[in-house]
Structure formats: structure tokens, C-alpha cells
Amino acid sequence: MEIKPATHSPNQLLLDERKDQRRKLVRLAVLSVIYVLLALWAVFTFVPLLWMLSSSFKDTTAITAVPPQLIPKKPTLDAYKRIIEVGGLGRWFVNSIIVAGLSTIINVFFASLAGYAFAKLRFPGRNGAFWILLSTMMIPGQVTLIPLYILVVNTFELANTYVGLIVPGMVSVGSIFLMKQFMSSLPGSLIDAGRIDACSEFGIFWKIILPISKPGLAVLGIFTFVGHWNNFFWPFLITNTNSMRTLQVGLTSFRFEHLQDYGAMMAGAVFSALPMIIVFLALQKYFLRGITIGAIKG
Template identity: 85%
Template sequence: MQRKIWKRIGLTIVYLLLVLWAVFTFVPLLWMISSSFKDSSAITSVPPELIPKNPTLDAYKRIFQVGGLGRWFLNSTIIATVSTVINVFFASLAGYAFSKLRFPGRNAIFWVLLSSMMIPGQVTLIPLYILVVDSFQMENTYFGIIVPGMVAVGSIFLMRQFMGSLPSSLIDAGRIDACSEFGIFWKIILPISKPGLAVLGIFTFVAHWNNFFWPFLITNTNSMRTLQVGLTSFRFENLQDYGAMMAGAVCSAVPMIIVFLALQKYFLQGITIGAVKG
């Protein structure tokens, strides 16, 4: 009886801590959304108003009209979507090759690729900039932003580990039916890899959507700025317009929430694969 009582007390304490942590995490998000519907005086009022008494859409109007949020949003959407599709396709293709195909030097090539992850991005930044700007003349273009991040080694590693858990008997059956290697990959492997593709897609989309430094470095006009770069410049030019900054932050968070909710089912399956054996 005492053991059950102590167990219930322990569970109660754990649940209370989880609730407090959830509230602690949710309050900044609620404050951001609330502030986007306030005017400047209400945002800086004391005591603070968590729920706006007089909600207004002026902040959203200002950032669309003055800041050019629509163009920044379009640029981020194009860059994040195209980068995600390209990265998922080529990473899954490489993951299939490294996990299921047998060819000379397979493991050596994979470990060389994996070792490149130890090189800090700052080391290759200047050579990459010179290559993109001087050699390929892709400054201030979509290609200049997308091409350097088309395929990430971490993505290849993720898909290799995931596809290594898929049954090879399906591949053998496809070969018996005279299906080409790409046909096996496209018609057999990809359909059963949705959980892994969803995890990689979410991570890739969020990473490219929130990417700041490379778009900031490679773009030099307001029309080519991404949302993250544009919001930063808007902040520097309008130091007191907190409402517009919060409105831009809300608009920036919406696509990531939509992507996660759309792929939530596959995402949860992907992160739990291999957690239960037997």
C-alpha cells in the first residue's frame, strides 16, 4: 500500500513538473501572438497585458506595407520548399545506395562523408562564398541560396540508418521481377520510407526556413531577402515597432507549425523506429 502511495506521489510530482514546463514554454509563444495584436503603448505597458484589451491588425498591415513581408515570405517559401524536396530526394537516394547496394569502397566513401561533419561551417564559408559569387556568379539569386545546401551529410546519414532497417527481401523480389535499381528505389523503397522521409523533411524545412547567415551574406537587395533576414533589417530600421516584429515572428512560425501538423503522424513513427525490439 505504501509503495502505491509513493508511486502516485511520484507520478503527481512528475506531472506537475511537466505542466509547469509546458506553461513555461508556452508563455513566450502566447506573448508573441498577443503582442502582434497590440499597439506599441500596450506592449510596453506596466503591468503587462497578456490578453490585448483592444486588439488591432495595424502591426500586420505595417509590416506588409512598409517592410515587404509578402516578398520575404515568398522567398523563404520557395527556398525552403525547393531545398527540402531536393535534399530529401538526393539524401534518400544516397541512403539507399549506402545501405542496400554493394559496391567497392562503399564504407570508405561513407566514412569520409561522415568525417566531413567535423569541419565547422565557418571554415568553408569564405571559399564557398568565393565559389558561388565569383566563379558561378550566383550572388543575390535563388540558386545562390539553394545550391550550397542541396544535400547535407547529416541527411544522408539519417536516411542510411533508416533504410538499413528496411527488409532486403522486398528489394530481392523487385530484382527477380526485373525491376531496375531506380525502379526499386522509386516504387518500393520510397513508399515504405514515409516515416523517415517525414522526419528528414521536417528537419530540413525548419533548418532552411530559419536559416539566416547564408541568405544574409549572399543577398544584397530587399526583394531577395528571406523572411529571417528581412525581419532583422526591419528591426534595425524600426527599433520601437515591437508590434510589427511580433507580427513578422508569428507569420514566420505559421509554416513550420503547418508542416509539423501535416507530417506529425509519420514524424512520430520515424522517431520511434528502433525503440522497441522483439
């Protein structure tokens, strides 16, 4: 029996072509709506940054003018002069760099060391210790704040010091979890090869694991630096002199009982936000990769 190939009538082909065109139009319309919404959201999020930058070049009268002036009519650098000459911006900036930088280096090292132990080493009670560690993340920070303050200030007398600013946030459980999840995805054959070559466990960690963990280390370093740079509450509690304030805490000195120097506060906010903007623009691919690291299963 001869089988004839299926044929489509001209009308059927025309109908199929129209359906494809409708699908393309619907897809184009949906994408257009999405792009318009994303553009509006980008403008909405950019306006506060533009207002902050604009206000740093205004005087107090222009900042509080109604209707508001998005672009200053008479730009001035008086706010920047006040915050540099009177406020001690340079010292606050250096303090923030020291605290955020050292905290990042210490946190990345010890969190990656602990993450390697939980991910690749086998020892009694490993899983139990890891789950106990994770359970501490459910404890609100406000619960441990007062005991931590008493311990740092009264017991060890570390108030108004770099050690008091850095040590309490030296290593976080979230950082250990992030590195453990990342290192669980690394091939174990490299570790076995290092052991065959009589390399110590720390040597394997330092010479083999760290070089191939650069993406995870970069993500953790970025998140840690941003978190400590923007930290306000603990430096506010632990410092009591102008020379030891970080940038975020120092900006509050321009807020008085009956007067607020908005221009100086906006100028300081520009200095505060500038490093974060630079870091994000330079390393935004690591920010995006950091969203998926925690989803990797070991």
C-alpha cells in the same frame, strides 16, 4: 510423505496488502510530481508564444509598458498593416516557400538515393566512403563559410538568386546518414525479387524502396523544411535586395539604429511561426519517430 500447501496467516496477508497500498501511493505521488512539472514546463514554454501573439496586437507604448501587459487593453492591427504594406511580407513569404520547398524536395531525393546506395548496394570502398562522408560532419560550418561565399558570389556570380540560396544546402551529410540508417532496416528480399524480375537498380529504388520508406522520407522532409524555413545566416549573406529576402531576413528591416518596431517584428514572427506550428501539430508523430530512426542498426 504428504506435502501440505503453504498457507499465509491473516497478519501476513494484511502486511502484504499494506505494502501494496504503499507502493501504489508512492507510484501515484511520483506520477503526480512528474505531471505537475511537465505542466509547469508546458506553461513556461507557451508564455513566449503568447507574448509574441499578444505583442503583435499592441502599439509600441503598450509593448514597452511597465508592468508588462500580457493581454492588450486596446488591440490594434497596425503592426500587421505596416509589415504587409511597407515591409513586403508577401514577397518574403513566397521566397521562403520557394527556398524551403525546393531545398526539401531536392534534399529528400538525393539523400534517399545515397542512403539506398550505402545501405543496400555492395561496391568497393563503400564503408570507407561512408565514414569519410561522416567525418565531414565534424567540420564546423564557420570554417567553410568564407570559401563557400567566395565560390557562390565571386566565381559563379549567384548572389541574390534562388540558385545561390538553394544549391549550397541542397544535400546534407546528416540527411544521407538518416536515410542510410532507415533503409538498412528494410528487408533485402524485396530488392532481390526486383532484381529477379529484371528491374534496374533505379527502378528498384523508385518503385520498391521509396513507397515503403514513407515514414523516413516524411521525417527527413519535415526536418529539412523546418531547417531551411528558419535559416537566417546564409540568406542574410547572399541577398542584397528587399525582393529576394526570405521571411527571417526580411524581419530585420524593422530594426533601425535608434528605433525598433517591435510590433511589426512580432507580427512577422507570428507569420513565421504559424507554418511551423501547423506542420508540427499535423505531423507530430513523425517528429517523435524521427528521434529513434538514427538508432536503428543495419
